[in-house]
Amino acid sequence: MDILTTCILLFIVPGIAARYPRSAEGELRHFLLNQENYSPRDRPVLNASDTVVVGLKVQFYAMLDLNEKDQILTTASWLTMTWTDERMSWDPSNFSGVDLIHMYVDEIWTPKIFLSNSLSEKALGIVNSEGSILLTSNGHVQLGTAVVQSTQCPIIITYFPFDTQHCPFSYLPDNLLAHQVYFYIVQPGQTHSLVSNQWDLLNVTVVNWVSQHEEFIKGRHVDNYSLGLVCVHLQRDPTYYLTALLLPSTCLCVMAFVTFLAPPDSGERISLGVSMVLGLTVFQLLIVDTLPSSSKTPPIIGNYLTATFILACLAVPFSLANISIAYGDSRLWVLKYSLCRNILLEILPKMFCMPTYRDRVHSVLIVVKPKPLFNKMDEVITLSTSEGTPKKNHEAPLPPTPLPPPSPGRQTEKLSASEKAQLEARTVALVMDRLFLILFIIAFFAVTVFVIMLFKQDLGRTEESC
Incomplete structure (x- = not known):
């Protein structure tokens, strides 16, 4: 068996290999990768003083998630890096006219790109080891790789839900000085596919600069590093919110104010106001769960909801106060003063299109006034001569004679002191209800206008730098 195996290895295998000669691309690959030294x-330069210029183009094609609470943006993008390798050039005529060849990342020199604000463990190796490299005959290299990146995106929710977020992607070469590798980012094209259900892409901006680091390496005072920044500008769709x-x-806030329109003797008045407060509490919890907790500036909408919550809460004790006024047994002390009495019982009810105290007294007297007296009908008693029994003969009644209406002076005298106090208290309570309703509505509109003015300050601020 050993002799047979030896014969196969010596004679058959070389013969088979001879039947399939190496292709032109294989010859070219063998030539490029087996060069001396x-x-x-x-670095892909023949002169050590030359600088390798590396260009990066980031093309976003999907936004997977934007976690606002943790301030993490997850995107899927396609990275394209270009540079020139002076050692990887050839004459196409020597290789059957082949001027383009595919290489692998680990076969030739590739720049190590570092994403400084990445939260992934592969921040130093964002280039896939199985990425595709296109190499041309003049030494031009193009590397393309797909990358899913989770980066830190500072969320500023001051103008939520009409906010615009600016998420940076900071790229720089790993431990390579600017005179060795000059790194810059190319402005990407239109990225219309970078959309989500909640966010719209406004723009993608690019900034390139050279940063100086003092005493970064011992013995070197100043070192320059080339950096590139890609900034994604996103605008929230406020429709859902x-x-x-x-x-x-x-x-809910307006409904809390409408409770002032209910009469004081309504049993559902307080329960309705408390229900509105509980509903606003639920919306406050929704805001807390949605927005990041580490934000330095609170959202304007949070202040708006807090203000409406306070107004709705204040409506409940004011309603209780009015109910206690309406059902009080003793006379209100403020009505002892003629000016206050005139304002609360006569002037304000007329302004609010309500019955005044005099109108209420008059209506009460009309209801309890005794019925007018009528003249008695004359009865003529005739004796029936035939039967001998008495018989009543009713004639047509005369028209009634109504009593004259009582004068206002005599009307008030017919009400007791407790009844007067109750009418006064009810009139004051209804007046205070209308007054509180107007004041709360004015306060609500003042808060709304103030919030709208704050939101208008953010108009046109869509191109902020990262």
């Missing part, structure tokens, strides 16, 4: 670890948060909370 070639190493993929050396307007319909699911702002509109219901505003309606």
